[in-house]
Amino acid sequence: MIMEETNYFKPKIVAFCCNWCSYAGADLAGNNRLEYPANVKIIRIPCSCRLNPLFILRAFQRGADGVILCGCHPGDCHYSTGNYFARRRMTLLFSMLDFLGIEKSRTRVEWCSAAEGVRFAGIMNDFVEKITKLGRCKKLEDVRCSR
Numbered sequence: 001m002i003m004e005e006t007n008y009f010k011p012k013i014v015a016f017c018c019n020w021c022s023y024a025g026a027d028l029a030g031n032n033r034l035e036y037p038a039n040v041k042i043i044r045i046p047c048s049c050r051l052n053p054l055f056i057l058r059a060f061q062r063g064a065d066g067v068i069l070c071g072c073h074p075g076d077c078h079y080s081t082g083n084y085f086a087r088r089r090m091t092l093l094f095s096m097l098d099f100l101g102i103e104k105s106r107t108r109v110e111w112c113s114a115a116e117g118v119r120f121a122g123i124m125n126d127f128v129e130k131i132t133k134l135g136r137c138k139k140l141e142d143v144r145c146s147r
Contacts, residue, residue: 011065011131013040015124016055018048020078021113022070028117036124048072049082053093056107060140066106066131070120073111083111102139105130 017023023044029036045051048071056067069090071083090109098104108127112120 009132009135010037010039011128011136012063013037013066013068013124013128013131014059014064015040015042015068015070016045016048016051017042018071018078018083019044019046021072021076022048022110022120024114025070025112025116025120028114029121030117032117034117034121036121037128040124040128047077047079047082048086049077049079049084049089051086051089053089053096056093057140060102060106060137063141065134065137066108066127068108068110068123068127070110070112070123073113076113100139102137103134105134106137 015026017026023042026042048069051069056069059067069086071086072078074083074087077083087109090107094104094107097107110123112123
């Protein structure tokens with residue numbers, strides 16, 4: 001990749017956040033005026049276990065350069081065991097993404113509570129920095145979806 005391209009590259013990041021913890025953590029980060037990149041698009045989901053792995057594949061197909069799933073800490077899930085199911089499902093998805101040729105570092109799972117606004121902002125800043133270094137993801141990109 002040419003150096004000039006990396007200076008202007010802003011990755012498209014999709015963050016699926018649990019309604020009860022991570023989304024509230026993002027809200028707290030915003031209320032405290034903590035900064036994280038605006039190219040992180042947050043999608044609120046009822047629980048981390050409700051995230052269908054096809055949504056992540058679809059995000060990559062639609063041009064996302066990185067996808068992160070944020071949920072409640074294990075043991076603190078509003079729905080008791082939801083994040084345990086999400087962790088198992090994401091482990092399987094990681095192996096499928098590896099099979100498809102997408103770097104594992106383009107996806108991430110993090111546990112963040114409603115009181116951890118600073119942690120949420122730090123996670124997003126770190127993830128965007130890593131995806132920026134990786135560059136654009138073209139592996140599953142659908143040409144019809146790019147603009």
